[in-house]
Amino acid sequence: MKSPLQDSNVRKVTEKDIIHIFSEVFHFSKKPVLSGSEFDDCAAIDLNFFVSASAGSEPSADASAHSASLLFSTDTVHRKTDFPPSMSPWQIGWMSAAVNLSDIAAMGGKPVAFLAAIGLPADFSLDDTRELALGIHDCVSLFGAEVIGGDTEFHDELTITGTVIGVSGNKNIIYRKNAKPGDLLCVTGFAGSAGVxxxxxxxxxxxxxxxxxxxxxxxxFLKNLTEPYPRVFEGLALSKTGAVTSMMDTSDGLAVSVYELAEMSNVGFIIDAEKIPTEEEAFRILSRVCPDSSSAKEVLLQKALYTGGDYELLFTISPNQLKLVEDVFEKLNAAGKSKSGLSFKSGYVSRFSVIGQAIGEKTVYLRTNLENSMQLKPLLKKGYDQFDK
Amino acid sequence: MKSPLQDSNVRKVTEKDIIHIFSEVFHFSKKPVLSGSEFDDCAAIDLNFFVSASAGSEPSADASAHSASLLFSTDTVHRKTDFPPSMSPWQIGWMSAAVNLSDIAAMGGKPVAFLAAIGLPADFSLDDTRELALGIHDCVSLFGAEVIGGDTEFHDELTITGTVIGVSGNKNIIYRKNAKPGDLLCVTGFAGSAGVxxxxxxxxxxxxxxxxxxxxxxxxFLKNLTEPYPRVFEGLALSKTGAVTSMMDTSDGLAVSVYELAEMSNVGFIIDAEKIPTEEEAFRILSRVCPDSSSAKEVLLQKALYTGGDYELLFTISPNQLKLVEDVFEKLNAAGKSKSGLSFKSGYVSRFSVIGQAIGEKTVYLRTNLENSMQLKPLLKKGYDQFDK
Structure with missing residues (x-):
């Protein structure tokens, strides 16, 4: 994930440049690496690798009978780019966990353990520190994981690097790379609210x-930005259907995420602007800011496509599996409402929308309805890139 | 590990306060956590926990027959407190990996995977970025692990949080808590060089x-500080002897580390000042700075006891196992010299010294030889605490 806040520094180096260097230098070479983190939200490492390594034998992926993997992701959040001034220490803690858990969710994994390296500034009191720790704890434990360790040090800028460890059966891991032409493109929740x-x-x-x-x-409404709710339950439920062909989270923005799925899967997409799910409250707010409702609608579409901070799941499914996926969400909501079920936050509804379809042509189009016709335009490949401003 | 550089901010909050809060909030509750990172250099989590979690069953520690654990540690290094101005990007990368690998070494584990969350400042060029990545890669791969993922973002202060994953057979894991009165206290390498x-x-x-x-x-000599050499081979070899009753690294300073072993093991120690291993070069340098050789010797002892940045292993062994441990180091050096053996850096000699003994009385004494007598004084419990200045 990258950060939604703006920064005024001008930089010629882009994040792609840097990732390119890291991919070259680190060249994920060993067989047990099912996916390196340059390709997916997490690195996925075969569990057998750890079993054989701990037995003292040369690490390999076929040492025993496990067909599961560990998923790893690490993400830093810090004051300047991630925490608007009004955010509470509890929210800061929550966010530092949530952005990491979202990476596990994006591969259909189950988060199990979390480490937090926390750099505290001098003006951070012990009470604030406790609230921050509680925010981490509350988020991590809501989704079934546990804080197992960390590091504390002094830092001018409040900086938290989380590392999350998840698990998944190998057959359940969802990568970015397997979308096929004809697949339906779906997204959970609402887009654009964090941007507004x-x-x-x-x-x-x-x-x-x-x-x-x-x-x-x-x-x-503000919590859409300050308390992102990682779609762990959704990702896990989706991974068990076998219906999902590709998935990632939308933390960097919807448009760049669609492009990412397109590139990794070697397909294109047509997205229907009208099907992109946006929140009524976001529209109400923008209606107050914009001259008329049609410009409010347009601004909201721009936010939905091009701003980061929404931690939704973007995924593709075979068209004949739509009913199966609808059933999954129905069951999720039933479980969320039952006292013995999932620990959904109050008022939370688990939802998804079909927003487009994969095509063979390697372009991403946005389709809009004009008065009497449809317009098909290439989608801008823009989103939040902290390095590219 | 904490950072060796000084910082001028005055803070009343100590690191112990903060760790206390984290221990309270995170309360490592589940059985598979063999040790939380508030007690040892790493969190140790039973491998069976991950096996059962990935199988979809409730995580437990007895799901299958593995008797091994995964070790996790995360540590942040950043410019202000960890990188003297002359450090090269390669050295910064190396250090960010080394400080984490040292935590695995300190529990007798084998490092297998590494994640790096890297915050780059605006003045960091692509060439510097490549060098930094190479430093991480070279350190990690020298000790048998692999970079599996990471995160890149923009940060005012160059900040790298590494997370390392190691493995160990459960019976081989060495904690801080099992030193017994009578055990010999040992330390690898030399103390105080990083401080000088x-x-x-x-x-x-x-x-x-x-x-x-x-x-x-x-x-x-300067590389003692800027290119710390984690004692991975030593820790791993020691863990297989069964001779070691407690262990940790000395990154926060020798004196505080001895106190930490004492507290965790519920023992005390007598340390012989004359047996603390210091480097000839350190003494030569201090002899130029100090008025006479006896004050140079005294300053070096202070550095050895009370400054951080030496990434040595401090450990205790049963007295009757000394020969076994000596043999281990002999074999390590033989393997380091052979072309097919361990990848020791050029000129490296793997060594350890017996510096004292555990006692039943819960005090740590420093024994010094005066002209005709011995002096026994409580050791100062001081070292590098970034929060306590």
């Missing part, structure tokens, strides 16, 4: 002028 | 006045 919330929390002048600020916006 | 090197690299006035600076000091 960010404008509010950063006191965007247009929002300020319209009287939309942190005090007037519904707190639950 | 730091004074040189930070242009300490006394060193400057004596003409000892980065240009006149032997580059190989």
């Amino acid at each position: 919330a960010l404008d509010i929390l950063l006191n965007d002048p247009a929002f300020q002028a319209a009287g939309v600020d942190i005090n007037s916006a519904p707190p639950s | 090197a730091l004074d040189i690299l930070l242009n300490d006035p006394a060193f400057q006045a004596a003409g000892v600076d980065i240009n006149s000091a032997p580059p190989s």
Whole structure:
């Protein structure tokens, strides 16, 4: 994941340049690496690798009968780029865990363990520290994992690097690379809400002028940005259907994520602008800021496509599996509502939308309905790249 | 590990306060956690926990027949507290890996995988980035592990959080808690060299006045600080002897580490000042800075006891196992010299010294030889605590 906040530094180096260097230098060579983290949200390493390594034999992927893998991801969040000023220590802790858990969710894994390396600034009190730790703990344990260790040090800028370890049966791991032409493109939850919330929390002048600020916006709406809810239950349930051909999270923005699935799977997509799920509250807020409802709608579409901070799952399924996936979400919501079921947060509804379809042509199109016709335009490949501004 | 560089901020909060909060909040509860990272250099988690979790059953430690664990540690290094100005990007990369590998070594584990979350400042070129990546790669692969993933982002201060995963047979894991009265206290390598090197690299006035600076000091000596060599081979070999009752690394300083073993094992120690191994080169340098050789000797003892940055292994053994441990080091050096053996760096000699003995009384004493008598004084419990200055 990359961070949603803006930064004024101008940089010619892009994140792709840097990832390219790391891929070259680290060249994930060994067989047990089912996927390196340059390809998917997590590195996936065959469990047998650890079994044979611990037995003192040369690590290999076929030492015993396990057909499962460990998933690993590490992500840093820090004040300057990830925490709007109003965020509480608890929210900061929650976010540092959530962004990592989302990576496990994106591969259909089950998070089991978490490590937190925490750099605390001098103005951070012990009470704040406790709240931050609680935020990490609450997020991690809600989704079934446990904090197993960490590191504490002094840092000018509040900086938290989380590392999450997940597990998955090998046949259940979902990569980015297996979408096929004809597959339906789906996304969980709503897109664009985090982007709108960010404008509010950063006191965007247009929002300020319209009287939309942190005090007037519904707190639950702002939490779309400040308390991202990793789709762990959804990812895990989807991984068991066998219906999902590719998946990743949308933390860097919907458009770049669609492009990523397209590139990794060697396909293209047509996305229907009207099917992109956006939140009513986001539209209501933008209606106050924009001159009319049609421009509010357009701005919301831009936010939905091109801003980061939504931690939704973007995935593809075979068209004949749609009913199966619908059933999965129905069951998730039933389990979330039952007292003995999943620990959904209050009022949470697990949902997904079909927003497009994979095509053989390696281009990503956005389809919009004009008055009497449809318009098909290449989607802009833009999103949040911290290095590219 | 904590960082050896000084920082001028005054803080009332100590690292112990913060660790106490984290221990309270995170309360490592589940059975498969053989040791939480508040007790040892790594968290040790039973391999069966991951096997059963991946099989979809409730995680437990007795799901199958493996008697091995995974070891996890995460450590952050950053410019302000860890990288003297002269450090090269390659050395920074090396250090970020080495400090983590040392934690695996300290429990007798074998490192197998590494993740690096790298925050790069704006003035860091692509060439520097490549060198930094190479430093990580070279260190990790020298000791048999592989970089499996990471994260890249923009950060005002160069900040690298490494996470290392190691393996060990459960019976081979060495904790801090099992030293017994009568056990011999041992340490690998030399103590205090990193502290002396730091004074040189930070242009300490006394060193400057004596003409000892980065240009006149032997580059190989400065590497004691800038290229710490994790004692992975030593830790692994020691873990197989069954002779070692407790172990940790000395990254926070020798004195605090001895106190830590004492507290965790519920024993005390008598340390012989004269037996603490120091490097001839360190003494030569201090002899130029100090008025006479006896004060140079005294300063070196202070450095050896109370400065961090030496990544040596501090361990205890039963007295009747000394020969066995001596044999281990003899074999290590033979293997290091053979072309097919361990990848020791050029000129490296694997060594250890017996520096004291565990006692039943829960105090740590330093024994010094005066002209006609011996003096026994409680050892100062001081070392590098980044939060306590």
